[in-house]
Amino acid sequence: MTKTENRLGAAMPIGPADTLPQIGAAALLQGKGAPGDGEAGALLEAFAARRRAEGWAVAGLVQRRDSGNGLCHLVDLEGGQTYPITQELGSGSESCVVDPxxxxxxxxxxxxxxxxSADILVINKFGRLESEGEGLVDETLAAMAAGLIVLTTVHENYRESFLERTGGLASxxxxxxxxxxxxxxxxxxxxAGQEDSGTVGPRD
Structure with a gap:
């Protein structure tokens, strides 16, 4: 498989977004009445566990919140390493902010x-930082360009930015x-309908 193909074997020519095929990338859309970050994260983790059980090489990050202090951290799905991503605003504050x-x-x-070349890459979210061209947006786009199957979450507030930055190629x-x-x-x-159907299944 070359860099101009996705994991499903579909060619990804360089050109305007409307000339490119749909690729294996999607975001769970959060908004009014939809699950919050915790529930959406649980869906990502459960999806990753199911695919790993089927033999797929799954990598990525999920977000968890400390039940004690309420601070959030990212967790490496493969190694389990944690990365604190929020900082307290002070003893008198009840909120926290993302630490870039x-x-x-x-x-x-x-x-x-x-x-x-993992098969599937799970990314905790496309949020404010990503909408501003920061955070994990470069890594998200690099994974899509490399042909990995990418799954993340996005809030309705950042929907248009997500679609714009992914060229409308993600579901x-x-x-x-x-x-x-x-x-x-x-x-x-x-x-399965592609010529190189061998790229559809998990690695040996």
Whole structure:
């Protein structure tokens, strides 16, 4: 498989977004009435566990919140290493803010996944930092360009930015397990019709 093909064997020519085929990338859409970060993260983790059990090489980051202090951290799905990504605003504050340095430290997990050509890359979210061209957006786009199957989450507030930065090539899914599995099944079906159907299944 070359760099101009995705994991499903579909060619990815360089050109305007509307000339490119749909690729294996999607985001669970969060918004009014949709699950929050915790539930969406649980869907990502469960999806990753199912695919890993099937033999797929799954890598990436999921977000978890400390039940004690409420601070968030990213967790490497493969090695289990944690990366703190929030900082307290002070003893009188009840909120926290994202620490870009923590996110940058965690990005090594995504770059490593691209380097070793993982089958599936899970990324905790496309949020404010990514909408501003920071955070994990470069790693997300690099993974898509390399042909990895990419799954993340995005809030309705950043929907347009997500679509713009991904060139309209990623699917937006309802934040449910059924929608996620239907998307996955559609990838397997679409990929089976490609000339190089060997790229559809998990690695040996």
């Amino acid at each position: 340095h923590g996110v940058a430290a965690a990005s090594v997990v995504l770059r490593r996944a691209v380097d070793v 937006l899914l309802p934040c449910t397990s059924d929608a996620l599995e239907a998307w996955w099944s559609s990838l397997r079906v679409d990929g």
